[in-house]
Amino acid sequence: MTDKNVAVSVKNLSKSFGNVKANKNVNMEIYKGEILALLGENGSGKTTLMNMLSGLYYPDSGQIFIDGKEASIQSPRDAYTYGIGMVHQHFKLVDVLTAAENITLGEEGKLNIKKATAKIKEICDKYGFEVDPQKKIFNMSVSEKQTVEIVKVLYRGADILILDEPTAVLTPQETEKLFVVLKNMKADGKAVIIITHKLNEVEEISDRVAVLRAGEYIGDMITAETNAQEMTNMMVGHQVTLNIERPEPKEPKPRIIVEGLTVKDIDGITKLEDVSFIARSGEILGIAGISGCGQKELLESIAGLQHVESGSVKYVNDDGSVEELIGMNPQDIAEKGVALSFVPEDRLGMGLVGNMDIADNMMLRSFRNNGSLFTDKKTPHDLAETIVDKLEVSTPSIETPVRQLSGGNVQKVLVGREISNAPSVLMTAYAVRGLDINSSYTIYDLINEQKKKGTAVIFVGEDLDVLLQISDRILVLCDGQVSGIVEGKKADKNTIGLMMTRLEGGMTNE
Amino acid sequence: MFDFLITFIPRAVGQGIPLLFGSTGEIVTEKSGNLNLGIPGVMYVGGICGVIGAFAYEQSGNVNGFLAICIPLLCSLIGSLLMGLLYCFLTVTLRANQNVTGLAMTTFGVGIGNFFGGSLIKLSGADVPSIALTKTSAYFSRSLPFAAKMGWFGKVFLSYGFLAYLAVIIAILASYILKRTRPGLHLRAVGESPATADAAGINVIKYKYVATCLGCMIAGLGGLYYVMDYASGVWSNDAFGDRGWLAIALVIFTIWRPNVSIFSSILFGGLYILYMYLPTGMEHMEVKELYKMIPYVVTLIVLVVTSMRNKRENQPPLSLGLPYFREER
Numbered sequence: 001m002t003d004k005n006v007a008v009s010v011k012n013l014s015k016s017f018g019n020v021k022a023n024k025n026v027n028m029e030i031y032k033g034e035i036l037a038l039l040g041e042n043g044s045g046k047t048t049l050m051n052m053l054s055g056l057y058y059p060d061s062g063q064i065f066i067d068g069k070e071a072s073i074q075s076p077r078d079a080y081t082y083g084i085g086m087v088h089q090h091f092k093l094v095d096v097l098t099a100a101e102n103i104t105l106g107e108e109g110k111l112n113i114k115k116a117t118a119k120i121k122e123i124c125d126k127y128g129f130e131v132d133p134q135k136k137i138f139n140m141s142v143s144e145k146q147t148v149e150i151v152k153v154l155y156r157g158a159d160i161l162i163l164d165e166p167t168a169v170l171t172p173q174e175t176e177k178l179f180v181v182l183k184n185m186k187a188d189g190k191a192v193i194i195i196t197h198k199l200n201e202v203e204e205i206s207d208r209v210a211v212l213r214a215g216e217y218i219g220d221m222i223t224a225e226t227n228a229q230e231m232t233n234m235m236v237g238h239q240v241t242l243n244i245e246r247p248e249p250k251e252p253k254p255r256i257i258v259e260g261l262t263v264k265d266i267d268g269i270t271k272l273e274d275v276s277f278i279a280r281s282g283e284i285l286g287i288a289g290i291s292g293c294g295q296k297e298l299l300e301s302i303a304g305l306q307h308v309e310s311g312s313v314k315y316v317n318d319d320g321s322v323e324e325l326i327g328m329n330p331q332d333i334a335e336k337g338v339a340l341s342f343v344p345e346d347r348l349g350m351g352l353v354g355n356m357d358i359a360d361n362m363m364l365r366s367f368r369n370n371g372s373l374f375t376d377k378k379t380p381h382d383l384a385e386t387i388v389d390k391l392e393v394s395t396p397s398i399e400t401p402v403r404q405l406s407g408g409n410v411q412k413v414l415v416g417r418e419i420s421n422a423p424s425v426l427m428t429a430y431a432v433r434g435l436d437i438n439s440s441y442t443i444y445d446l447i448n449e450q451k452k453k454g455t456a457v458i459f460v461g462e463d464l465d466v467l468l469q470i471s472d473r474i475l476v477l478c479d480g481q482v483s484g485i486v487e488g489k490k491a492d493k494n495t496i497g498l499m500m501t502r503l504e505g506g507m508t509n510e
Numbered sequence: 511m512f513d514f515l516i517t518f519i520p521r522a523v524g525q526g527i528p529l530l531f532g533s534t535g536e537i538v539t540e541k542s543g544n545l546n547l548g549i550p551g552v553m554y555v556g557g558i559c560g561v562i563g564a565f566a567y568e569q570s571g572n573v574n575g576f577l578a579i580c581i582p583l584l585c586s587l588i589g590s591l592l593m594g595l596l597y598c599f600l601t602v603t604l605r606a607n608q609n610v611t612g613l614a615m616t617t618f619g620v621g622i623g624n625f626f627g628g629s630l631i632k633l634s635g636a637d638v639p640s641i642a643l644t645k646t647s648a649y650f651s652r653s654l655p656f657a658a659k660m661g662w663f664g665k666v667f668l669s670y671g672f673l674a675y676l677a678v679i680i681a682i683l684a685s686y687i688l689k690r691t692r693p694g695l696h697l698r699a700v701g702e703s704p705a706t707a708d709a710a711g712i713n714v715i716k717y718k719y720v721a722t723c724l725g726c727m728i729a730g731l732g733g734l735y736y737v738m739d740y741a742s743g744v745w746s747n748d749a750f751g752d753r754g755w756l757a758i759a760l761v762i763f764t765i766w767r768p769n770v771s772i773f774s775s776i777l778f779g780g781l782y783i784l785y786m787y788l789p790t791g792m793e794h795m796e797v798k799e800l801y802k803m804i805p806y807v808v809t810l811i812v813l814v815v816t817s818m819r820n821k822r823e824n825q826p827p828l829s830l831g832l833p834y835f836r837e838e839r
Contacts, residue, residue: 056709056836077711092706094699096823105699106710111692138822152710 005032006068007160008053008084013062015048022048025062026217028210030160035182036207037194037223039235040097041436043406045215046090046195051073051163054086055079077106085158087149089195093137102134103152113212116155123154127184134338142291143174150181160191168433172464172497177206197436199228200465209234234328236438244444244469246488247452252280254316255456256302256425261311263297263480271297272480275311277427283445284457286488287473288464294480295346295460299427302458303342304330315340315425332370341423343415345430345459345460347407351414354403358395359384361402362417387416391442408439415446426450429460444470464493476500513659514627514634516662518780520669520785524740526779527670528553528750530677532757533775534684539725542686542718542762543701543799544601545831547612547730551619552593556730557737559589562739564646565630578646579672582738590730593619594723600720605833606616616754624747631745640746647743650735664757671739673731678772680728685769697721701827704834732757756782759809762816765824780804
């Protein structure tokens with residue numbers, strides 16, 4: 001370990017936003033030819049720290065040393081001169097421009113796309129990328145966009161590469177490809193910092209792990225000498241169990257029967273084609289698929305929010321009678337006595353109203369319940385208190401607008417409200433997206449609790465490891481079609497990954 | 511028919527040039543992500559500042575061709591630059607709402623125009639409610655010397671003052687810069703996604719300021735052209751009318767392309783005066799008023815059609831109307 005060259009070293013770095021201390025006296029070192037995984041819960045200040053390196057934020061106090069010399073990084077342009085490049089979690093690309101135009105953005109001198117294209121080709125060959133420089137960004141898939149982001153950073157001559165949750169949107173196969181590229185860069189002597197919540201990836205790719213907790217630097221470990229449990233404990237600060245339980249379903253009965261569901265969007269593009277499946281009570285049906293291949297439409301069709309081209313969605317009551325849900329809006333469905341709960345992907349857009357407080361958000365579901373002209377404020381208020389109490393929502397008060405809560409807490413409030421009315425069907429879309437390990441496991445527990453109560457759970461997820469652990473059965477969608485339904489216990493990640501990308505790869509167990 | 515076109519086209523062009531200045535200016539502004547609804551006000555200010563300059567110069571006695579053009583031109587540019595700086599300071603630096611700021615500036619600009627216009631009319635002591643600056647105006651509307659000798663060709667293509675040709679040159683230049691040069695690429699990036707541009711090391715604030723101020727100066731020339739050339743140096747209050755709004759509508763009509771705007775603004779100019787050429791007869795004068803609606807009806811239809819069109823390239827800049835703050839969380 002003595003031959004390590006320090007690329008960046010950070011001394012006593014602090015940054016506050018208003019009263020919130022995002023980073024407190026952070027000291028850390030990043031070496032050349034090394035992949036460093038930066039771990040931490042939501043709001044632990046990982047992104048803030050990296051944004052200070054990449055020039056988006058300016059530190060309140062502290063110093064940054066690049067190659068041993070003190071550096072003052074006041075803008076992204078400065079960061080580039082110091083050889084620091086960052087691939088942001090939300091891609092920073094201009095949709096209407098081509099890959100080449102995006103990559104050369106911010107360069108000085110005369111615009112020469114031909115020369116730029118040649119240089120891009122050179123970089124691609126060196127590290128094993130595939131990029132079409134003339135393709136416009138809005139025509140690209142997520143993984144193509146990410147490749148453009150990385151090429152952009154390399155094109156600007158970055159020696160220190162920061163990736164903020166790069167795998168969140170990739171399929172397992174695409175992740176593999178990315179890791180190969182990262183290893184090539186490491187071999188080339190570049191320093192790579194990767195922020196991720198997925199511990200198995202940390203173990204696979206990184207040489208060293210650094211942990212932040214509540215804005216403070218906790219310490220680092222050599223990846224080979226540690227394990228997921230130890231990393232999590234360090235991140236959270238106390239002992240956490242990392243097992244997702246999967247209780248056996250108790251007398252599963254069909255609850256939702258979907259037959260031949262076909263949905264088209266406004267432009268007439270088919271989003272779902274002939275989708276059929278059965279969701280049973282007391283069972284978790286996982287739904288896997290590359291993002292945007294029909295999951296949203298599927299859940300919204302069942303919830304009565306989506307115009308359906310053809311097909312049927314039947315709800316089976318406990319006594320065996322059947323309701324057709326297609327053609328009803330959410331209010332009709334609720335009036336029929338169908339207790340349907342929906343935790344949408346877009347928490348603050350569809351799930352909750354950001355500017356309203358927790359109690360008022362509870363009211364959104366119940367305000368029709370009392371017949372008088374005035375709303376009942378007491379019941380929602382009590383419910384809000386129960387949820388904050390039981391789910392350990394960290395909030396200054398019940399009167400705090402939910403917008404100001406962190407992602408994990410927002411999700412707890414939403415899930416808490418949705419399960420409060422004892423649903424018989426619970427649908428969740430990306431329930432743990434952007435949540436840290438600790439909050440994620442709270443959510444998994446809540447979902448499992450519902451399952452034990454006999455609720456039919458439809459769980460749309462993106463992390464295949466979690467899907468495999470929690471689901472009794474997994475339905476794999478590919479481009480709006482069912483590519484197969486597999487048993488959760490018997491399935492493995494690779495098969496599902498393949499089924500997600502092509503229909504023929506699938507096998508049906510039903 | 512041919513004779514009709516030869517008289518109609520030059521008039522349509524005369525009407526179209528202020529719109530061309532206005533729309534080119536607004537396109538350049540919008541490409542930086544600033545939706546400047548203050549353009550009608552800016553055009554008023556550009557006009558009245560030119561008039562003030564010309565008035566002061568004519569008062570001084572001798573009229574020399576070079577100064578007669580330079581003084582009003584400079585005054586107009588400075589006036590609209592100040593408007594642009596005001597708009598940028600409010601929306602870019604203070605991050606005020608762009609729509610409210612723009613509308614306020616239009617009200618403000620029209621007010622300034624009418625206030626100073628009224629004052630000048632009082633000063634000149636004219637008995638009609640307008641002020642005529644014929645001496646300076648003559649230099650503005652002077653056409654190419656050989657235009658008269660070239661028959662219909664001269665009439666259609668060569669019979670305009672220098673500002674008209676400047677408008678076309680500016681539009682072509684703006685198109686070229688936006689499409690082919692690095693500043694243009696950067697400007698488009700700023701308007702589409704300021705966060706991306708910022709992360710790429712582009713000075714977003716600078717681009718927004720420069721593009722908006724240049725846009726205002728270009729638009730202001732539209733006001734100047736209208737008074738000094740089209741109206742032969744006659745300023746009367748509110749005469750410029752709602753051409754500023756038509757210029758903004760043109761931006762959508764041309765899907766943010768200044769070169770397309772050259773033809774579209776002449777088309778709109780033609781529609782604007784079409785009512786004078788459509789036969790109505792004496793007993794049905796009210797129909798004429800209906801004809802005056804044509805440009806606005808066309809604008810409405812265009813708005814409907816463009817919003818139905820969903821090609822990604824033809825959409826407005828993505829961050830149009832939104833303020834940008836780097837450290838926003």
